[in-house]
Amino acid sequence: MLQQEMEASNGTRSGSGDEGSSDTRKGKRQxxxxxxxxxxxxxxxxxxxxxxxxxxxxxxxxxxxxxxxxxxxxxxxxxxxxxxxxxxxxxxxxxxxxxxxxxxxxxxxxxxxxxxxxxxxxxxLPNDNDKQHGLLKLKNENMRLRQQASHPYQHERTMSFVTNATEKPAANSHGIDSNRSWENPTSDFCMSGMQETERAMILEAASAAMDELVELLRVEEPLWISSANDGRSTLHRDSYDKLFPKPNHFKSAAARIESSKESGEVAMPATTLLEAFLDPVKWKDMFPSIMNTNTWAVVDVSYDVFRDSSPSRCWKLPSGCMIKDKGDGKTEVAWVEHVQVDDKSLTHRLYRDLVCGCHAYGAKRWIVTLQRMCERAMLALGPTTGPTHQLEGVIESEEGRRNVMKLSQRMVRNFCEVLNMSDRLDFPHLSELYNSGVRVSLRKSDGLGQPQGLIWDILSSGNPVNSIARISTGENSGNCVSIIQPFVPKENMLMLQESSIDSLGGSIIYAPVELTEVSSVVDGEDIMTIPILPSGYVISGDGRKGVEGSRRRCGSLLTVAFQMLVCSDSVSKQLNMESVATLHSLISSTVQKIKLALHCPDLD
Structure with a gap:
């Protein structure tokens, strides 16, 4: 250890040096x-x-x-x-x-x-994507609330009746408690044979789809935007993908996503409409319901149960409708359609704009069809007195009128099923028919209420007729069920015809019925055993948007299907080619007559 110490000198030091150096050494520390x-x-x-x-x-x-x-x-x-x-x-x-x-x-x-x-x-724990998802939902909710606050009386009808969807449901005799919507034993019947884990996954998928549907119906911008082509509401893809991220089910470059939203008023109470939507045996309890008193939601979503089957060309994302009873015998319905589809290669070129443009299966089509069918159903259940264009003729009783409408409804349903017939024939020598646009299909008719034999889908020529009875099915005079008698009676045959028209198109469907069978229908007898073979016409827009000042204009598409009983024997593989040629000539001439009547003979 070093220690500093200063000592004073008591005397002079010996040695050489001057007095200054001695004084310096005296001040140094030792x-x-x-x-x-x-x-x-x-x-x-x-x-x-x-x-x-x-x-x-x-x-x-x-x-x-x-x-x-x-x-x-x-x-x-x-x-x-x-x-x-x-x-x-x-x-x-x-x-x-x-x-x-x-x-x-x-x-x-x-x-x-x-x-x-x-x-x-x-x-x-939430990650960054979850935080952004939640933040975007809060922004959308704030925007909706600001919109309601700034325009309390000018808000769209869709927003007005779905806003209450998130309120606490009240118990009433017409509804199902949301907490017990899955306790109905019908759901066990619908999903019998499934494992518990598979059931739980289906219920979870349905619940998530319902939450998404309610959100799609409630939120407007920025989730929904107006289409630049026709002004219809369509989903903004970026906003939707941030809120509801989902995998792409189709890898094809031709695959597309269709989305649409529409609302309208139908002439039917909500409870009656709901019963029509949900089959009590198979589908009633498969959908969650009752978001509020007298308000129902029905959701439809694809679920891959049959994983080993052939892949589908359509995958339905959460879609459906919100039903609100207005209390005056009418119902407000908002509809959302959202699908991923890959069917462009299967769609006929004439119908490509209609189908791929979201006109054939969009929300507006569902709303318009629903309004039309509800109007028909309420008139069928209503009193005898109808619109001024109604002509009862040979139908005197209320029961007979309803029976005729039921038979006509079965005829329309059978006609729609006929349009789905396969056109794959095992007769290569008929292939030249396809070059002219004529499709020939055959099926063996052996079901209940169908004539026995081989049926061809072709066109028929017209014949002068006279309407002997007409039952109105709507306010428009073109919506009616008619019993028609040819001016030249043949084998006591009459014609049952139903015509329907709405804002998107129309249809005329008819079928020959024997006079004795018409009499039994008017008398109220069973209609299911009456053989019926419908043919008809379906009219729709072509899906194109006309441009003002250009030569391109909107047109219409006419689909004609005709059924003819060829024989009552068993199906034979030997076809009479002369008959086929005659039928093809009849098809071509009939189409040409329609074009001439519409002043468009040069259309392909």
Whole structure:
């Protein structure tokens, strides 16, 4: 240990040099190093008495041969040195502890990113995408509330009746408690044979689809935008994908996504409409319902149950409708259609704009058809007195009128089924018919209420007729069911015909019925055993948008299907080619007559 000490000189020093150098050496400090024995004794005493008093310092100075000031300074320096050592040790300890805690925090932060639920294997903590998803939903909700606050009386009808969908449901005799919507035993019947895990997945998918449907019906911008082509509402893809991210089911470049939204009023109570939507045996309890008193929601979504079957060309994303009873015998309905589809290669070129433009199966088509069918159904259930264009003729009773409408409805349903007949024939020599646009299909007719034999789908020529009875099915005079008698009667045959027209198109469907069978229908007898073979016409827009000032204009598409009973024997593979040629000629001539009547003979 070094100790600094200053000593005063008592006399002059011998040696060479001048007086100035002697004075300089007098002011210099002299340093003394303690011996090892002195240091050991001082340290030993320091351990017991780090702060010695005056007497202890004097005793040490006598024992060690040191000055009292030297003892004092040594203890001061020793205490400072000890304090510095302790501070360094504490700092090193705190630094090591801080580093350990920092490493633990980093490890815990990494572990939080990967933590998952052991039962569902999903992340328990929200990631950045979940946070953005939640933030976007809050922004959409705030925008909706601001829109309602700024335009309380000018809000669209769709928004007005679906806003209450998220309120607490009230118990009433016409509804089902939302907490017990899945407890009906019918759901067990619908999903019998499935494992519990598969059932749970289906119920979870249906519940998620319902939540999405309610959100799609409630939110407007930025989720829904107006189409630049026809002004219809369509989903904004970026906003939708952020709110409801889903995988793409089709990898083909020709695949497309269709989305549409429409609302309208139908002339039917909500409960009656709901019963028509949900078959009580198969589908009633498969859909969650009752979002509010007298308000129902029906959701439709694809679920891949049959994973081993051939892939579908259409995948329905959460779609459906919201039904609101207005209390005056009418119902407000909002409809959403949202599908992924890959059928462009299968669609006929004439119908491509109609089908691919979301006109054939969009929300507006569903609403318009629903309005038309509800109007028909209510008139069928209503009193005899109808619109002024109604002509009852040979039908005198209310029961007979309803029976005729039921038979006509079965005729229309059979006609729609006929349009789905396959056109794959095992007769290569008939292939030249396809070049002219004529499709020939055959099927064996052996079902209940159908004539027995081989049926051809072709066109027929017209014949002058007279309407002997007409039952109205709508306010428009073109919506009616008619019983028609040819001016030249043949084998006591009459014609049952139903015509329907709405804002998107129309149809005329007819079938020959024997006079005795018409009489039995009017008398109220069973209609299911009456053989009926419908033919008809379906009219729709071509799906194109006309441009003002250009030569291109909107047109119409006419689909004609005719059925003819060829024979009542078993199906034969030997076809009479002369008959086929005659039928083909009849088809071509009839189509040409229609074109001439519409002043468009040059259309392909």
């Amino acid at each position: 340093y003394h190093r303690h011996s090892t024995e002195q240091v050991q004794q001082l340290e030993s005493f320091f351990k017991e008495h780090p702060h010695p008093d005056e007497n202890q310092r004097l005793q040490l100075s006598r024992e060690l041969g040191l000055d009292s000031k030297q003892i004092k300074f040594w203890f001061q320096n020793k205490r400072c040195q000890k304090k510095a050592q302790n501070e360094r040790t504490d700092n090193n300890t705190l630094r090591a502890e801080n580093e350990r805690i920092r490493c633990e925090n980093m490890a815990m932060r990494e572990a939080r990113k990967n933590i998952i639920c052991p039962s569902c294997r999903d992340p328990l």
